[in-house]
Amino acid sequence: MKNKNKTQSSYKKLRDSKIYCVVDELAQRSSKDRVTVSAAALSFHGVLAFFPAVVSLIGILHLMGLNSKNTETVVHYITLILPAQAATVVTGAIKTREATGASTLEVILGTIVALWSLTGAIASMQVGLDLAYEIPKDRSFIKRRLSSVPLVGVSLLFILAIFIDLIGGTFLIRHITSIDSGVTFGFLGGILDIARLIVAIMLALILLSVYYSFGSAKKTPIKDFFNIKTLFSYGSLVAVVAWVISLFGFSLYLTHFSNTTKTYGLFGSIIVMMLWLYITSYFLFLGAEMNARMSDQ
Numbered sequence: 001m002k003n004k005n006k007t008q009s010s011y012k013k014l015r016d017s018k019i020y021c022v023v024d025e026l027a028q029r030s031s032k033d034r035v036t037v038s039a040a041a042l043s044f045h046g047v048l049a050f051f052p053a054v055v056s057l058i059g060i061l062h063l064m065g066l067n068s069k070n071t072e073t074v075v076h077y078i079t080l081i082l083p084a085q086a087a088t089v090v091t092g093a094i095k096t097r098e099a100t101g102a103s104t105l106e107v108i109l110g111t112i113v114a115l116w117s118l119t120g121a122i123a124s125m126q127v128g129l130d131l132a133y134e135i136p137k138d139r140s141f142i143k144r145r146l147s148s149v150p151l152v153g154v155s156l157l158f159i160l161a162i163f164i165d166l167i168g169g170t171f172l173i174r175h176i177t178s179i180d181s182g183v184t185f186g187f188l189g190g191i192l193d194i195a196r197l198i199v200a201i202m203l204a205l206i207l208l209s210v211y212y213s214f215g216s217a218k219k220t221p222i223k224d225f226f227n228i229k230t231l232f233s234y235g236s237l238v239a240v241v242a243w244v245i246s247l248f249g250f251s252l253y254l255t256h257f258s259n260t261t262k263t264y265g266l267f268g269s270i271i272v273m274m275l276w277l278y279i280t281s282y283f284l285f286l287g288a289e290m291n292a293r294m295s296d297q
Contacts, residue, residue: 022293025293026286026289026290026293029132029289029292029293030285030286030289033128033131033132033134033285033289034131035128035132035282035285035286035289036282038124038127038128038131038281038285039128039278039281039282039284039285040278040281041124041127041128042121042124042125042128042277042281042284042285043274043277043278043280043281044124044274045117045120045121045123045124046121046277046280046281047270047273047274047277048117048120048121049114049117049118049120049121050273050277052110052113052114052117053114053117053118055110055114056107056110056111056113056114057114059107059110059111115152118152118155118156119145119148119149119152122148122151122152122155122215123144123145123148125211125215125281125284126139126144126147126148126215126216126217127144128281128285128288129211129212129215129216129285129288130216130217130218132216132285132288132289132291132292133216133217133218133288133292133295134292135216135217135218137217139217150214151210151211151214151215154207154210155207158203158204158206158207158210159207161203162200162203162204165196165199165200165203166196166200201240202232204240205231205232205236205237205240206231206232206236208233208235208236208239208240208284208287209225209230209231209232209233209235209236210225211284211288212233212235212236212287212288212291213225213230216288233287233291233294234290234291234294235286235287235288235289235290235291235292235294236287236291237287238283238286238287238290239283239284239286239287239290240283240287242283242286243279243280243283246279246283247276247279247280250275250276250279
């Protein structure tokens, strides 16, 4: 009887705790706003946009003089960011593009297709954000497409900045450790390695805050956006932390408990890619739900 009373008391304390209330409210809001449906729609549009964007970017970089060594560095970081099965698809597309090359006309046409697909993905994200922020009136197709163009530009700039941070940081660390492999330079290389990861995470947090502030029809004034609480909002923090933890678990599952290639054959990599995008999309919208909750209080 005493154990039962203790269990009931512990359960009551858990239900009364602030963390439980926040998680419970987020779960209710996510269910009401159909976050899983929004995430599925965004992951679908993400797949349609991802490959044309990557292939187009590699084509542009080749026209600008990208060499094979730099391409291998890009491929290396893609394998770090994506699950192994999904990275295989992307790196295969990059290497194929590198081997076959592309004319200027092909790159221009590919870029047009990529931009159209990217605006479609951003427009899909805007629909989910409008639901999270409970915007009563939907925007027209043309307005949504036009408003997605600046967000596409900002997304590409931030993604490019993250890659420059990761790749440039690697070259700097290699240069420092090549000068002297002693304790001092080795320690400095370790500090720089941590610093570039922190910078990449901060850039990702700011990009999410851009989406949350300007992605929905409920716009944030520019002057308010540069507030520290807006740049690094609770929603973006929740989204990034949950995303990193879930993808780490997802990668462990794929590595030790699943064989998608054996089960699904050639389709396995595409399935993993869509699951990765779905998880990413889900936590993006979960962060928006968190921000909407905070704004209601």
